[in-house]
Amino acid sequence: MGYLISRKAADQLFEKLSESHDIFAPKCFPGEGCFSDTDIIRYGQVRSLAEIEFEHRSDYSFKEALLAIHETLFYFTEDTTSVPACMDRRLLIFLRSCDLHALKRLDAIYLHNGPEDFYYKRLREKADFVLMGCEKTCDTGFCASMGTNRADQYDLYLKLNQNTVLIDCPSKSLRALINTSDAGVCEVTPDYVTENEEKVTLPENLSVESFDHPVWEAYGSRCIGCGRCNFVCPTCACFTMQDIIYQDNARVGERRRVWASCQVDGYTDIAGGGSFRKKQSERMRFKVMHKIYDFEKRFGYPMCVGCGRCDAVCPEYISYANLINELAKEEQP
Numbered sequence: 001m002g003y004l005i006s007r008k009a010a011d012q013l014f015e016k017l018s019e020s021h022d023i024f025a026p027k028c029f030p031g032e033g034c035f036s037d038t039d040i041i042r043y044g045q046v047r048s049l050a051e052i053e054f055e056h057r058s059d060y061s062f063k064e065a066l067l068a069i070h071e072t073l074f075y076f077t078e079d080t081t082s083v084p085a086c087m088d089r090r091l092l093i094f095l096r097s098c099d100l101h102a103l104k105r106l107d108a109i110y111l112h113n114g115p116e117d118f119y120y121k122r123l124r125e126k127a128d129f130v131l132m133g134c135e136k137t138c139d140t141g142f143c144a145s146m147g148t149n150r151a152d153q154y155d156l157y158l159k160l161n162q163n164t165v166l167i168d169c170p171s172k173s174l175r176a177l178i179n180t181s182d183a184g185v186c187e188v189t190p191d192y193v194t195e196n197e198e199k200v201t202l203p204e205n206l207s208v209e210s211f212d213h214p215v216w217e218a219y220g221s222r223c224i225g226c227g228r229c230n231f232v233c234p235t236c237a238c239f240t241m242q243d244i245i246y247q248d249n250a251r252v253g254e255r256r257r258v259w260a261s262c263q264v265d266g267y268t269d270i271a272g273g274g275s276f277r278k279k280q281s282e283r284m285r286f287k288v289m290h291k292i293y294d295f296e297k298r299f300g301y302p303m304c305v306g307c308g309r310c311d312a313v314c315p316e317y318i319s320y321a322n323l324i325n326e327l328a329k330e331e332q333p
Contacts, residue, residue, distance in 0.1 A: 002157075002168040002188025009182055010158070010165035014049050016177045017092055021128065024065035025094035026058035027051050033059075043093075052094060054160060057138040061102065061234035061309065062095040066127060070242075070258045071119065078251045091127040092156075096134055097192055098141065098307040101148035102234035103129070108299050109237045128155040128171060133191030140308030142321055143193065145200040148305040150192045157190050198308060200321050201328040206293045211285060215326045220281025222316045227261030229310035229320070230287070235303050238262060262287055288323060 005013070017023060025046045033040040041053050042060040074081045095103075110120040131154035143149040155171035168188040169175040203210075230236045240260040245253040260267060263283050268276040277283050295303035310320045 001185055002166060003178060003180065003183040004186050005165050005167060005178070005183045007160070007163055007165060009179060010160070010167075011049060012179070013167075013177060017174070018047070021090045021092035022087070023092045023094075024062070025052040025130075026062075028053055049158075049160065054132060057096070057141065057307070057309070059309065059313065060232050061307065062093055062099045063102070063106070063234050063236075065091070065093050066103075066123060067106070067120065067237075067259075070256050073119065073255045073257055075254045076252065086122045087126065089126075091123070092130060093127060094130045094132055096132050096307075097151040097190075098143045098146075098148045098305045099234050100129060100131060100151040100154060101146075101305045102307070104153075105235040105295075105303055105305065106237060108295075113298075128174065130154065131157040131190055133157070133159055134193050135191045137193045137196045138308060140198055140311040140321070142196045142198040142200040142306040142308060144196050144306075145198075145202075146302065146304060146306035149194070149196075150190075154190075157188065159188075159191065196306075198311075198321050200306065200324050202292060202302065202324065203328040203330070206289070206327070210289070210293070210327065213327065213330070215323060216281045216285040219318055219323050220279065220284040222318055223263065223280040223284055224316060225263050225265060225280055225283070226315065227264040228313045228315070229318075230261035230263060231259060232309040232313045234307060234309075235291075235305060236261075238267075240267075262290075284323075288320070292324065 014023075023046050024043050026041050027044050027046055028039050028041055029044070030039050031037065040060075041056055041058045043058065043062055043065045046052055072084050074083050076082075106120075107124070110117040111124070131151060134149070137144075155169070156174050157166075157168040159166040166186075166188045167178065167183075168190065169178060230238070238260045239257040242256045242258055243253060244256060262268075262277075263280070266275075267283075270276075277286055291304040292302045295301075304320075308321070311318075
């Protein structure tokens with residue numbers, strides 16, 4: 001059972017949430033797009049509901065609100081190391097259904113793929129998630145094909161109309177902040193799309209023989225190795241390490257982990273000068289097969305959630321969705 005409240009009451013609820021949470025949501029950053037006169041929608045801390053971009057998909061995913069692009073793991077001196085303290089306040093992250101499914105993929109990698117990641121876990125336990133419904137499909141998304149167009153594992157759902165707001169709140173702690181005396185009780189079902197303009201058919205019989213498919217060279221030859229597809233993806237979880245040495249003492253500094261891309265030069269470099277997957281076609285194959293083959297073999301579902309951001313951001317107009325469909329065509333009788 002949900003609630004219908006006024007926009008004024010919703011603003012008051014936001015203020016209550018702000019007292020205990022740092023709230024992150026997609027917002028417009030004017031003039032900060034790829035070109036000087038273009039905007040970008042990405043995640044940032046918001047101070048009001050009016051700041052949140054509900055109409056359009058964010059260019060970058062929610063991931064940067066939960067996993068910092070660069071994160072200090074520990075500080076070191078000649079004799080000691082110390083781990084930075086975790087934030088005291090809770091996180092509240094607004095995200096769409098595909099991204100909520102992506103959260104499940106990140107949990108699988110960081111919490112259920114061997115020993116738990118200490119840094120991810122301590123922040124993940126402080127996070128609550130607000131579902132943003134989708135009344136219409138985005139241009140390159142194919143969430144319906146991936147079964148990620150609907151989600152129910154949210155803590156709060158908000159739908160903003162002109163003068164009213166619909167709320168569904170499974171979380172008891174967040175529900176306690178709603179002023180139910182001024183709220184109307186009603187059934188609330190989150191908005192979701194049932195069909196996308198972009199449709200994808202996953203291949204069902206991938207194997208190691210698929211590594212020799214000509215599609216890799218066809219698509220990989222166009223790739224310039226910029227890594228933008230990885231950085232906007234909500235499920236890519238690779239990182240590299242950097243040691244930052246302070247200028248006043250070369251034995252004092254910090255170790256950071258930083259987002260990495262399997263598509264860029266140097267990703268596979270190892271000690272002794274070795275390097276793997278030097279061709280872009282090999283890197284393309286690695287990325288795609290991990291998304292729809294390797295990950296599913298391990299966890300039982302594909303890594304990709306069909307958000308479509310990789311297709312939208314590629315400067316060479318390489319379509320990940322079309323590549324998948326090309327692989328599936330080979331299986332048709």
